[in-house]
Amino acid sequence: MAQTLVPSLHCPKGVVCNSRRMVSTKLWNSLLVPPQGPRSRKVGNAFKVLAAKTESSGVVSRLEDLLNLDTKPYTDRIIAEYIWIGGTGLDIRSKSRTISKPVEHPSELPKWNYDGSSTGQAPGEDSEVILYPQAIYKDPFRGGNHILVICDCYTPAGEPIPTNKRARAAKIFSEQKVVNEVPWYGIEQEYTLLQTDVKWPLGWPVGGYPGPQGPYYCAVGADKSFGRDISDAHYKACLYAGINISGTNGEVMPGQWEYQVGPSVGIEAGDDIWCSRYLLERITEQAGVVLTLDPKPIEGDWNGAGCHTNYSTKSMREDGGFEVIKKAILNLSLRHHDHISAYGEGNERRLTGKHETASINTFSWGVANRGCSVRVGRETEQKGKGYLEDRRPASNMDPYVVTSLLAETTLLWEPTLESEALAAHKLQLQV
Incomplete structure (x- = not known):
């Protein structure tokens, strides 16, 4: 069967196609000149299948499969995304940790810490800032029992840091x-x-x-x-x-x-x-x-x-x-x-x-x-x-x-x- 050397076709976003590839003359012509009548829909489907078979598309598909994994049948452990407000008062920061089992109240979660010198909230020589879990929300990105945790920030001695506006609000x-x-x-x-x-x-x-x-x-x-x-x-x-x-x-x-x-x-x-x-x-x-x-x-x-x-x-x-x-x-x-x-x-x-x-x-x-x-x-x-x-x-x-x-x-x-x-x-x- 005759084959034609062509540049890479336009691939879906996130898919990196090979710069050169061999396709049959028949397939190349079918992509350039859509058939007449109702068969034109099949060309689009055929192209999608062709693109999906590229190596990089497979990588994207496998990555998506992993991101969408449901971990509940295999472990009780969940991912908690600790969220806090950074030094500008507007920058939102977050990091993840594993919790041994699902929780229903912030009091069940451990306090955590972060490098306040990297967020403009502590000096480098005493950079530890403590996160206090305050509110829990379901995580729409990870699904399952995984959660988002709104935290506010304290010194190791338990005093609210200056950018912690929640503490004063809670008092009022x-x-x-x-x-x-x-x-x-x-x-x-x-x-x-x-x-x-x-x-x-x-x-x-x-x-x-x-x-x-x-x-x-x-x-x-x-x-x-x-x-x-x-x-x-x-x-x-x-x-x-x-x-x-x-x-x-x-x-x-x-x-x-x-x-x-x-x-x-x-x-x-x-x-x-x-x-x-x-x-x-x-x-x-x-x-x-x-x-x-x-x-x-x-x-x-x-x-x-x-x-x-x-x-x-x-x-x-x-x-x-x-x-x-x-x-x-x-x-x-x-x-x-x-x-x-x-x-x-x-x-x-x-x-x-x-x-x-x-x-x-x-x-x-x-x-x-x-x-x-x-x-x-x-x-x-x-x-x-x-x-x-x-x-x-x-x-x-x-x-x-x-x-x-x-x-x-x-x-x-x-x-x-x-x-x-x-x-x-x-x-x-x-x-």
Whole structure:
């Protein structure tokens, strides 16, 4: 049979084909000139079989087989992925260890340590930082009984290190007055997907801009929606892990997405958001896309990225709760600068008074007004109870800081009578 020497055919992603190969003339012609009629489908199948038989494709297949192995029939041991927050306050770190059997509570897990000098959290001469397991989630990447473990960080003497924001939040949420009010949080995490090599939003022409904002929010279509597979994969991964994710949507700026987590109670809100961010980092890593939580990734007439935080207490959710909400808003107005300073790096580039934001320098609130610092829903006003939405937090905020600060300001902090009266007068003028 006659044979033809040809260059390598285009192979699937992840498969390295030989640069030269011998194929029969008949097969080569069948690949170049698809047969007429219904037989054309068979050509595609034949090519797939040919590609699957390459040596490198076999390697990929065997690797996938190993990654998907179910270890439960052979061992009780599981893999626990210990996750913590690094020195920048945004970098998520993790490493794996074997646990002798499945566990149901963080207290069953051992403490662990890591090299804090490599994460900017300890000096080289005393680099050991201790990981305390705090929350467990199912691992959607490994499956089975394998788990993800949210940890916070301590010195060997048992003191929280400076970047451990969870410890202080847990203390606030353990205050009896806070416990009695059962604080609920619904957090809207916005994020932007970037092309790997150029760090430019997904779907945007390299070095150029798409059409103006308008057709992209909650949009459908190849020319309007970029990154849906990542959003959907993340949605399912969160559900599998046990995170109380409540929805997702495409955002106003193309290449930007949002998901919502909640209602979560107290410290669980911070744990859920950090675990969801870890999942998103892993999924974008696998997709070859860069994730950014920058609050204003593209300067100019483009929406920034926030992390709007919906908040309510037991008293706010009961009859007469609207008056409690207004008292909480008054307290928030008096500590506006304290909150702004803790609501994320670079937030001044986002809170300009444009693009559905309030000015960073002025506190405001309103019903159904997305240009305010704090928004109250129309339904809350009508029912006389419900929740408030703090629209100030940036997309890169620390959820432990924001959630605990909201509880502290509205439940534990008491303003002076004079400042309270002055603030009440100012807020009354806004409405």
